[in-house]
Amino acid sequence: MSEASNFIWYELMTTDPKGAATFYGAVVGWTIAAEGEATAGGVDYRMIGRSDGGQAGGVLALDADMLAGGARPIWLGYLHTPDVDAAVAAIVADGGAVQMPAMDIPVGRIAMVTDPQGAPFYIMDPVPPPGMEGMESDVFSVTEAQRVRWNELSTSDPDAAIAFYKRHFGWGQEGEMDMGEIGAYRFIQRGDVGLGAVMPLMTPAPMWSYYIGVDDIDRARAAVTANGGTITSEPMEIPGGEFSMNGVDPQGASFGLVGPRKG
Structure with missing residues (x-):
């Protein structure tokens, strides 16, 4: 592996995005969008904003189908990989499992997997925003508040x-x-x-x-x-x-x- 992976995004899956916005706004100081963005498949996805204008992650609203499929409120992290499909294959071969097959979204290619012991996380090969090629995600920081x-x-x-x-x-x-x-x-x-x-x-x-x-x-x-x-x-x-x-x-x-x- 040429470079070790970093956590590049965090996602809160929740049954109540507005309630989560009130809670984390008070506790952390974040601002969570009042309305979900129009995403593929009609998923309600909202960005988490920091006081400095950056983003801390996203909020995915769990709908009835997701809940019926076993989803529950949880925080999940995204680990960077340069090749999502190869990473999925290697993880499965090593005893992990696929929770959500690799798919393309507007901001990159993602999959959800579990490690061999069963802990879930996402892997992602992101498409950087124009003008931000080569920049590292700053959602993880060893020192900063709101990250x-x-x-x-x-x-x-x-x-x-x-x-x-x-x-x-x-x-x-x-x-x-x-x-x-x-x-x-x-x-x-x-x-x-x-x-x-x-x-x-x-x-x-x-x-x-x-x-x-x-x-x-x-x-x-x-x-x-x-x-x-x-x-x-x-x-x-x-x-x-x-x-x-x-x-x-x-x-x-x-x-x-x-x-x-x-x-």
Whole structure:
């Protein structure tokens, strides 16, 4: 692989885009479009805007057919690949599965897959907007608020999962933190950038969790409960002095938050 893959987009699948707009607007400071864009197949898709004018990702409205097919509110990440079809074939050959076959959309070619342990994610070969050829996506940042700052995989087989993502996406794995009886919290990298971590299964099924940057963890925590969300783990200090927490939005999608304590 010539270059390790990055997370280039994040998508919230939800039953209530307007409710999600109110919630994440209050918690994170995002602006989610009031109306869905006209997309292929009539799918309701809305962009997530940041305060600096950039985009943080998108919101896909789950319709009755999607729900009948087993879709549920969830955050999903998109990993870049230069050849979606070849990546799908390689992932399937390595024990993964296809959730949505490769297809072309106006902004590129995408597919949804699961890793061999069952955690879902998208892969994408994007078509850059005119004038932005060669520019990297900025939806992931290790430091900035209103972007995803940390990508965490909870999985039934951390060793196998790390080997899988190394093989297919070129990541590294250096360093870990002892979590006692739970096991090791193992850090993953793209080059010299810390992408996140892989940990033993702590969720009902293997899944990625995405930690969104906020300006003040206590303000954001209060906004979660004030706007109908549920806190599943209270703010805890992390290496470097900031704090992280986990919650579930009013529609049922799990999320993480990370940021400083201002008080």
